[in-house]
Amino acid sequence: MFQEMFQRFGPLTFFGNLDTLAPKCHTLRTMSHMPESIAPDSSLRPIVQDRPFRVKLRGSVLTLIRLPNQRQIRGKLHQLSVSGGLVHLEKPLDEKLKVEFIFHLGTNTIREQAEIMFPMWATQGWLQPFRFVGLPEASRNVLETSLQSFVQSVQGPVS
Numbered sequence: 001m002f003q004e005m006f007q008r009f010g011p012l013t014f015f016g017n018l019d020t021l022a023p024k025c026h027t028l029r030t031m032s033h034m035p036e037s038i039a040p041d042s043s044l045r046p047i048v049q050d051r052p053f054r055v056k057l058r059g060s061v062l063t064l065i066r067l068p069n070q071r072q073i074r075g076k077l078h079q080l081s082v083s084g085g086l087v088h089l090e091k092p093l094d095e096k097l098k099v100e101f102i103f104h105l106g107t108n109t110i111r112e113q114a115e116i117m118f119p120m121w122a123t124q125g126w127l128q129p130f131r132f133v134g135l136p137e138a139s140r141n142v143l144e145t146s147l148q149s150f151v152q153s154v155q156g157p158v159s
Contacts, residue, residue: 054081055147059088063103067093075128077103082144084114084131092119092126098133105146106153112139 059076065087066072073093079086093099097116102109117129135143 052081052083052144053147054079054085055151057150061103061105063087063101065089065093066100066102068098078127080105080147082132082135082140082147084117084129087128087130088122088125089119089128090125092128095119099130101130101132105143106149108142108146110139110143110146112143 056079057077059078061077061080063075063077064072065075073089075087075089077085078088087101093116095116095118099114099116100111101114102111104110112135113133114130115133117131119126119128121127
């Protein structure tokens with residue numbers, strides 16, 4: 001049946017929706033190429049801030065999350081940086097909730113305020129992003145040093 005219609009009406013009318021899309025598609029022939037000798041104007045480039053390095057902990061560091069009502073929830077840190085991270089929870093928390101994260105990283109105990117962000121469903125529970133708020137410079141340095149020593153202890157000695 002399809003072969004008869006294809007032969008009768010032709011490919012462009014049989015697939016009419018593809019005909020309207022064809023001129024809008026980019027191919028190697030239609031894409032514009034910038035010559036290598038012409039550099040783009042550097043003043044038009046976006047300003048890129050240095051993003052703090054992130055450590056993937058994959059649940060190896062347990063954390064206690066203290067809610068504003070003083071209730072406590074346990075979680076596993078999945079990813080961490082000096083700006084925030086990702087925690088694995090059984091049930092998600094409300095977005096924009098201000099909480100206190102308490103966890104051990106090496107020999108240091110980190111106890112800092114954080115804001116909860118929108119959760120993502122994981123295969124067993126939820127991955128909840130958070131960002132530290134009002135992190136003092138001294139705490140930031142301790143956290144950064146702890147993260148670097150954690151990475152070095154996992155990687156082993158450099159030969």
